[in-house]
Amino acid sequence: MREAVIGRSLEGEAVSAGAGLSFRDVGYSIAGRRLIDGMTVDVPDRGVTVVMGPNGAGKSLFLRLAHGLIHADEGAIRWGDAPVGRSVARDQALVFQTPVLLRRSVAANVDFVLKSRGRASVEMRETLLRRVGLTGFARVAARRLSGGEQQRLQMARALATEPRVLLLDEPTASLDPASTAAIELIVRDVALRGVKVIFVTHDVGQARRLADDVVFLANGRAVEQGAAERFFDAPRSPEADAYLQGKLIL
Amino acid sequence: MQGFGEILALAFDLVLSGDGDLAEIVWLSLRVSISATLLACLIGLPLGAVLAIARFPGRNAAIVLVNALMGLPPVVVGLLVYLHLSRAGPLGFLGLLYTPTAMIIAQTILIAPIVAALSRQVLEELHAEYAETFRSLALSGRQTLAALLWDGRFALVTVALAGFGRAVAEVGAVMIVGGNIDHATRVMTTAIALETSRGNLALAMALGVILMMLALGVNAAVHSLRLTATRWSHA
Ligand SMILES: Nc1ncnc2c1ncn2[C@@H]1O[C@H](COP(=O)(O)OP(=O)(O)OP(=O)(O)O)[C@@H](O)[C@H]1O
Numbered sequence A: 001m002r003e004a005v006i007g008r009s010l011e012g013e014a015v016s017a018g019a020g021l022s023f024r025d026v027g028y029s030i031a032g033r034r035l036i037d038g039m040t041v042d043v044p045d046r047g048v049t050v051v052m053g054p055n056g057a058g059k060s061l062f063l064r065l066a067h068g069l070i071h072a073d074e075g076a077i078r079w080g081d082a083p084v085g086r087s088v089a090r091d092q093a094l095v096f097q098t099p100v101l102l103r104r105s106v107a108a109n110v111d112f113v114l115k116s117r118g119r120a121s122v123e124m125r126e127t128l129l130r131r132v133g134l135t136g137f138a139r140v141a142a143r144r145l146s147g148g149e150q151q152r153l154q155m156a157r158a159l160a161t162e163p164r165v166l167l168l169d170e171p172t173a174s175l176d177p178a179s180t181a182a183i184e185l186i187v188r189d190v191a192l193r194g195v196k197v198i199f200v201t202h203d204v205g206q207a208r209r210l211a212d213d214v215v216f217l218a219n220g221r222a223v224e225q226g227a228a229e230r231f232f233d234a235p236r237s238p239e240a241d242a243y244l245q246g247k248l249i250l
Numbered sequence B: 001m002q003g004f005g006e007i008l009a010l011a012f013d014l015v016l017s018g019d020g021d022l023a024e025i026v027w028l029s030l031r032v033s034i035s036a037t038l039l040a041c042l043i044g045l046p047l048g049a050v051l052a053i054a055r056f057p058g059r060n061a062a063i064v065l066v067n068a069l070m071g072l073p074p075v076v077v078g079l080l081v082y083l084h085l086s087r088a089g090p091l092g093f094l095g096l097l098y099t100p101t102a103m104i105i106a107q108t109i110l111i112a113p114i115v116a117a118l119s120r121q122v123l124e125e126l127h128a129e130y131a132e133t134f135r136s137l138a139l140s141g142r143q144t145l146a147a148l149l150w151d152g153r154f155a156l157v158t159v160a161l162a163g164f165g166r167a168v169a170e171v172g173a174v175m176i177v178g179g180n181i182d183h184a185t186r187v188m189t190t191a192i193a194l195e196t197s198r199g200n201l202a203l204a205m206a207l208g209v210i211l212m213m214l215a216l217g218v219n220a221a222v223h224s225l226r227l228t229a230t231r232w233s234h235a
């Protein structure tokens, strides 16, 4: 595992995450309920992968599994050659669907993450806050921010780790159109710089704008995956077809 | 027998006159109980943190035990410490019985479980909330602990104050291991017990008033901490 990481960093400017994400027959249960059921997915090692699917499909669990926060009961999850684990997770940042902010100021929240990566500096913090449109909020208690501001702060913290892989769980769900556009711009920008982005969203328009490829989940399974254009023009699975048309999937 | 109002008036006179004996007793009380609180935090905080964060076999039993020890009767603690420190006891050679040090030891044992149990609760709640975020950031155990202690600092100070409140108000333990010796080990609670039995009600009441003001002060501190915490959205 360790070698895989060193091997990757020795490639130097090879920028990308170095390796795509693969799920092989992954199963995950809680209290006897099979929440992820024989999931097999291949996510390419670059570009923006958008994950879609109805509520409860398993999108958030998919990100947690990929990030190593929870462990599969069955099957295998790998990033390239490396099984998911602590050393892999260190190169990744996850923006949670529900923000978890420290009981500190906005600035201290960013500083905390910068410091954990051994690179705290006022300029870096200010740059990050500017990028997410939180300049002027530095001294505010993070938990006093509005929902959308909290999500933007989460985004700043994620960027502070300078990840190779950015996992985003509906990061614009409560953002106004301008802030959404700003986040999308950041996402496209980091993806261009070689960061692998996996982006969960319910917003079909946003998915069309961002996606290079799409993974569609339903009932704990990956029912479809493929290039974005093809997916949106002609979804192959009845589930995705119904979802895109705004119908309930039962 | 004097009336209650009269006694209270005498008591306030004593407090305001800055009586030397009174000051000595109050000072010793504070010295003993503050020392015990600091020591109890030194023991109880790490213990509470381990119980909150670490997962090990027997953890639940340890939590139940620590919670149960919160209710230790002071006289029992006094008795146990007495048995260890008395001339015939295993630590008798130290000659600590009937010294302020013995009182500090007894009060430390009395309130360390309180600090441990309450700080465990504080840190566990915080940890439940932060755990995934910290693991996502790949923080070390040390970094996690430091962050929890810092973000829980207001609640943890409240815990320490609760321990201090219990220590300064207890009488059984310090009576047994201190012996209530004048100018040596006499503290507020033991003095109140003695002076009341002697019929010296004004002095007893004066000490009672001071004790209650202390309780008031501690609670005011707790409350203003809570306000500060809310302002910073810690609550
Ligand atoms: N800790 C848990 N205990 C029990 N059930 C859980 C747990 N976590 C998730 N689930 C269940 O697993 C299923 C998938 O959850 P998940 O959060 O991945 O959905 P999602 O696709 O992200 O949905 P949404 O679009 O609403 O965010 C849901 O039915 C949920 O109730």
Ligand SMILES: [Mg+2]
Binding pocket: A059, A060, A061, A097, A169
């Ligand atoms: Mg979700």
